Amino acid sequence: xxEVEQSPQNLTAQEGEFITINCSYSVGISALHxxxxxxxxxxxSLFMLSSGKKKxxxxxxxxxxxxxxxxxxxxxSHPRDSAVYICAVSGSNFGNEKLTFGTGTRLTIIP
Amino acid sequence: xxxxxxxxxxxVQPVGSPLSLECTVEGTSNPNLYWYRQAAGRGLQxxxxxxxxxxxxxxxxxxxxxxxxxxxQFILSSKKLLLSDSGFYxxxxxxxxxQPQHFGDGTRLSIL
Numbered sequence: 001x002x003e004v005e006q007s008p009q010n011l012t013a014q015e016g017e018f019i020t021i022n023c024s025y026s027v028g029i030s031a032l033h034x035x036x037x038x039x040x041x042x043x044x045s046l047f048m049l050s051s052g053k054k055k056x057x058x059x060x061x062x063x064x065x066x067x068x069x070x071x072x073x074x075x076x077s078h079p080r081d082s083a084v085y086i087c088a089v090s091g092s093n094f095g096n097e098k099l100t101f102g103t104g105t106r107l108t109i110i111p
Numbered sequence: 112x113x114x115x116x117x118x119x120x121x122x123v124q125p126v127g128s129p130l131s132l133e134c135t136v137e138g139t140s141n142p143n144l145y146w147y148r149q150a151a152g153r154g155l156q157x158x159x160x161x162x163x164x165x166x167x168x169x170x171x172x173x174x175x176x177x178x179x180x181x182x183x184q185f186i187l188s189s190k191k192l193l194l195s196d197s198g199f200y201x202x203x204x205x206x207x208x209x210q211p212q213h214f215g216d217g218t219r220l221s222i223l
Contacts, residue, residue: 030209031209033211033212035214040216041149041199041201041216041217041219042214042216042217043201043203043214043217044214045211045212045213045214048209048210048211050209086154086155088155090209097143097205097208097209097210097212098145098157098160098170099145099155099157099212100157101154101155101156102154103153103154104154
């Protein structure tokens with residue numbers, strides 16, 4: 001079993017729909033990261049959170065430490081949101097934040 | 112502002128040839144540096160990380176090595192490439208402490 005599991009693996013939705021991507025982890029962490037990988041391969045860090053909820057524009061990330069679960073939500077989805085969304089966790093090694101990654105969720109938004 | 116440069120963007124190499132991928136960071140000092148690989152259809156895997164000049168930690172046994180000759184320069188190398196070294200290689204940096212990582216644009220390596 002992978003230390004970081006994401007669901008669904010693939011998601012196709014119509015423009016405007018509310019999107020939820022889930023991430024569960026089985027190890028102790030210091031933070032959870034949500035990353036976005038564009039078709040060309042470049043990766044952008046969307047959120048880093050260790051508790052509660054963060055919002056940036058139409059994107060919302062939540063984490064429940066007790067349940068070891070995080071969700072990434074996209075409101076009013078748009079075709080430009082089409083990308084692979086990757087959940088990653090950083091361990092508690094002081095001074096070095098190695099990331100362990102989920103396998104990603106491929107999101108396709110249809111106009 | 113900080114920027115990260117990674118090159119080349121694409122590379123096609125024959126089996127058995129050497130490899131050198133370079134990554135440089137601007138606008139920050141003493142960053143943590145990372146090399147990741149993403150094999151086709153698979154998730155990202157940490158290959159090496161460095162917390163300072165000359166300090167390299169390897170995460171998985173492999174055919175590759177890394178070096179950090181300068182504070183903001185990270186190099187991924189191989190003496191003899193294998194077919195299994197094909198993939199998408201990403202360099203990243205972060206500041207000390209639990210901070211977001213910032214990724215380069217990646218190098219797509221194909222071994223023939």
